[in-house]
Amino acid sequence: DAMVIQNPRYQVTQFGKPVTLSCSQTLNHNVMYWYQQKSSQAPKLLFHYYDKDFNNEADTPDNFQSRRPNTSFCFLDIRSPGLGDAAMYLCATSERQGNEQFFGPGTRLTVL
Amino acid sequence: AQSVTQLGSHVSVSEGALVLLRCNYSSSVPPYLFWYVQYPNQGLQLLLKYTSAATLVKGINGFEAEFKKSETSFHLTKPSAHMSDAAEYFCAVSDGQGGKLIFGQGTELSVKP
Numbered sequence: 001d002a003m004v005i006q007n008p009r010y011q012v013t014q015f016g017k018p019v020t021l022s023c024s025q026t027l028n029h030n031v032m033y034w035y036q037q038k039s040s041q042a043p044k045l046l047f048h049y050y051d052k053d054f055n056n057e058a059d060t061p062d063n064f065q066s067r068r069p070n071t072s073f074c075f076l077d078i079r080s081p082g083l084g085d086a087a088m089y090l091c092a093t094s095e096r097q098g099n100e101q102f103f104g105p106g107t108r109l110t111v112l
Numbered sequence: 113a114q115s116v117t118q119l120g121s122h123v124s125v126s127e128g129a130l131v132l133l134r135c136n137y138s139s140s141v142p143p144y145l146f147w148y149v150q151y152p153n154q155g156l157q158l159l160l161k162y163t164s165a166a167t168l169v170k171g172i173n174g175f176e177a178e179f180k181k182s183e184t185s186f187h188l189t190k191p192s193a194h195m196s197d198a199a200e201y202f203c204a205v206s207d208g209q210g211g212k213l214i215f216g217q218g219t220e221l222s223v224k225p
Binding site for chain 2 (some may be wrong): 002006040041042043045050089090092096097098099100101102103104105106108
């Protein structure tokens with residue numbers, strides 16, 4: 001089945017220690033998104049790639065970076081995680097912007 | 113600009129009762145509208161979508177939604193709630209032209225036995 005895969009499902013890191021979350025897709029979609037979701041809140045878009053074009057949301061902290069080495073993979077790097085970065089991180093894909101998005105299962109990040 | 117308002121952050125129904133989750137949108141262009149469901153510690157799953165075709169849209173798990181332009185609404189309904197429907201539900205809007213998805217704040221549905 002075509003899908004969006006996120007690894008790991010649960011990640012624990014220490015305050016200030018860099019962490020990388022990964023996302024892969026077998027849907028061959030052009031667009032990949034990263035969202036941050038805190039408890040009882042809607043997902044908040046951090047950035048997205050349309051093919052190789054990177055689009056950062058204006059309010060995404062510089063602490064968050066992303067890489068998309070190829071169509072299938074996309075990474076979220078948090079350079080110096082703070083306690084406030086503990087959240088669920090969701091990866092999503094869509095065939096084109098504005099279409100329905102297909103979400104992965106998420107990675108729950110804990111910062112100690 | 114687009115926005116979505118979900119009325120009621122928590123809705124509780126009895127098993128077998130009608131489910132009605134409300135969503136109102138604001139959009140300066142014909143909108144694309146979506147309902148997603150999220151179970152605990154899971155990603156979002158698309159329930160159904162409206163993209164300017166039929167105004168009554170049927171989705172998975174027995175859910176449906178009706179696009180009402182005059183009321184700027186896209187309410188989600190299910191005739192008979194099941195325990196497995198307990199989850200968080202998000203309404204979302206896009207302009208279908210490359211704009212991003214705008215989510216409502218979500219409605220948590222509880223189903224009582």
